[in-house]
Amino acid sequence: MMTAPAPARPFGRLLVRATAYELRKQVAFRVGFLVREVSHGIVEPLVMLWVFWALYDSAGEGAVLRGWTFPALVQYLAGLLVVRKVVFHNRALDLSTQIFEGRVTKYLVMPMDYFVLAVARFTQYTLLQLGIAVVTWCIGAALAPEHWLFPVSWGALCGALALVLLGSWCCFLLYYVLNALAFWLDVVWSLLVMAWFVVSFAGGAVMPVSQMPPALFRVLEWGFPYWAISAPIEVLMGRLGAADVVRGLAILAATAAGLEVLRRVLWRRGLARYAGVGM
Amino acid sequence: MSGPQEVVLAAAGVHKRFRTFERRKGLAGILGNFVKRDWKDIVALGGVDLEVRRGERVGLIGANGAGKTTLVKVLTGIVPATEGEARLFGRDSFALRDAEKRRLALVMGQKSQLWWDLPPLDSFKLLKEVYHIPAAAFDARVKEYSEMLDVEGKLGIQLRQLSLGQRMKMELIGAFLHAPELVFLDEPTIGLDLVSRETIREFLVRLGREEGVTIVLTSHDMEDIEETCERLVILDRGRVLFDGELLELARRVSTRRSIEVQVDPHEPIDEELLRALIAAHEGEVLQRSAHTLRLRVGARALPELVRGLFDVLAVRDLAVERQPLELLIKDLYRGGAVPEAARPERLPTVPARGPELSDV
Numbered sequence: 178m179m180t181a182p183a184p185a186r187p188f189g190r191l192l193v194r195a196t197a198y199e200l201r202k203q204v205a206f207r208v209g210f211l212v213r214e215v216s217h218g219i220v221e222p223l224v225m226l227w228v229f230w231a232l233y234d235s236a237g238e239g240a241v242l243r244g245w246t247f248p249a250l251v252q253y254l255a256g257l258l259v260v261r262k263v264v265f266h267n268r269a270l271d272l273s274t275q276i277f278e279g280r281v282t283k284y285l286v287m288p289m290d291y292f293v294l295a296v297a298r299f300t301q302y303t304l305l306q307l308g309i310a311v312v313t314w315c316i317g318a319a320l321a322p323e324h325w326l327f328p329v330s331w332g333a334l335c336g337a338l339a340l341v342l343l344g345s346w347c348c349f350l351l352y353y354v355l356n357a358l359a360f361w362l363d364v365v366w367s368l369l370v371m372a373w374f375v376v377s378f379a380g381g382a383v384m385p386v387s388q389m390p391p392a393l394f395r396v397l398e399w400g401f402p403y404w405a406i407s408a409p410i411e412v413l414m415g416r417l418g419a420a421d422v423v424r425g426l427a428i429l430a431a432t433a434a435g436l437e438v439l440r441r442v443l444w445r446r447g448l449a450r451y452a453g454v455g456m
Numbered sequence: 457m458s459g460p461q462e463v464v465l466a467a468a469g470v471h472k473r474f475r476t477f478e479r480r481k482g483l484a485g486i487l488g489n490f491v492k493r494d495w496k497d498i499v500a501l502g503g504v505d506l507e508v509r510r511g512e513r514v515g516l517i518g519a520n521g522a523g524k525t526t527l528v529k530v531l532t533g534i535v536p537a538t539e540g541e542a543r544l545f546g547r548d549s550f551a552l553r554d555a556e557k558r559r560l561a562l563v564m565g566q567k568s569q570l571w572w573d574l575p576p577l578d579s580f581k582l583l584k585e586v587y588h589i590p591a592a593a594f595d596a597r598v599k600e601y602s603e604m605l606d607v608e609g610k611l612g613i614q615l616r617q618l619s620l621g622q623r624m625k626m627e628l629i630g631a632f633l634h635a636p637e638l639v640f641l642d643e644p645t646i647g648l649d650l651v652s653r654e655t656i657r658e659f660l661v662r663l664g665r666e667e668g669v670t671i672v673l674t675s676h677d678m679e680d681i682e683e684t685c686e687r688l689v690i691l692d693r694g695r696v697l698f699d700g701e702l703l704e705l706a707r708r709v710s711t712r713r714s715i716e717v718q719v720d721p722h723e724p725i726d727e728e729l730l731r732a733l734i735a736a737h738e739g740e741v742l743q744r745s746a747h748t749l750r751l752r753v754g755a756r757a758l759p760e761l762v763r764g765l766f767d768v769l770a771v772r773d774l775a776v777e778r779q780p781l782e783l784l785i786k787d788l789y790r791g792g793a794v795p796e797a798a799r800p801e802r803l804p805t806v807p808a809r810g811p812e813l814s815d816v
Contacts, residue, residue, distance in 0.1 A: 288558045
């Protein structure tokens, strides 16, 4: 059985097909889809709405806390509801489990880079969550237009979208790198939960980063989580301009490049340690 | 393109060691382990030499922990060798390029190659993209193989909803879809019923013979090996204990017989006469109790010995059967009966051990 040497071909078709299968997998179980994909990221902004309401109520009517009024914060939380859905979540990647259980073994004998399948997972996640985010935004805009966040311009929308997508890619790479530590450690899941919490906090999922103490803000504004979550919302609100978007994109691109190098190194070294358990 | 006798797989002095630490007992031990660990090396492979040529069907057997699966992992490049050299299609196994990987397939009986949440046909389509299989060849192979394995009606059902046997058949289709030249199968029939096992063996033999696929099969089931392979490699504690033709082993088996005699336990036995009779026919006592005697003897001595047994014992029942291959393999583990030609020169004498047959 002789196989004619297959011509070199980019993995675009594999990526498209793998993405399609990932999408099919997500919608195969309806309840799981509704709970995991649709309702994800809805609870925290609603809880924070009540927390901020209590804070501003106690501070007196028309209070401005570190540059933020209560109506502006409500708009921020509306933006958070939509933006956070799109930013890649650590639960969407199960690489560490695959390494622990030896399920990654099958890919190692295939003429492909496992990373293509992970990118398919990212693509599926992004497409699905973008769709859900658009629907969420439309429902919010229809139900509570006076409190809802409307982009100040198409330019702001494009800038915010670019920041969110590149920021989401950084999150994906960060979680990939942490997952790859499963070649060495058996506490990866704890690290992932910690990382998710840090990204959420540093990204402004609890409160706008610019509302945090100035010293902390000056540190966090150099991190990618801020530019992935908090900054895009402020861009949509018109609080940040084009120059900020460019700066944010530069920080995100540098972070992505650094994480990509780390990913390659860890993967290569990890494979040298891999024992292929369970086979 | 490669020649008919091309060496597709070669291992030279392959060692594989895993590092682990001694777990001490008790609470103090647990705390001690936390502070300081006494690391030790576990030798999984202790210098394996092996060559497999194109078109060969090789059975790899050994007791649990003998190193079969580790050897497969090293040969397929899943894990690197600690020492020595493993080469696949002439290239270092741990540095295979996509071109070599396209010529290779691995089926793991205990791990699914296909995507659990997808129907097999969807997984096959994904493999079509991975291996760049032309559409016409893909359609033809899916049809042919699913018919051969009798699963053509199950291709659209989610993999997780299929039975173990059906899943394994789908795994085989997936593995052979890209027309690999070399296929590793690690326990492909584990847990399957007789009919499924038979179907899978027929599938492997047919593809091996008709398509010239080189097959390396590890199994605990000797029937798998006997029906599928021509060559047998026995591993014991990380070393090759036997490497030779299965026919040669079978010939040795065919010259030996097992005799089981049921005797009246109330009748006295002249032990001295019995011992002399057995010794005169170069027999070997395998089991002895008040009412049962099991012997092993050469086929030529059988008629005379049986006559003698009837004279010496109050025989109630007597059964003769060919010595099963498993018994000979058990001998090999004990260090006896290894044909000189098949015994690797570097192999030291293996001390007696005697694993249970079920381990083989």
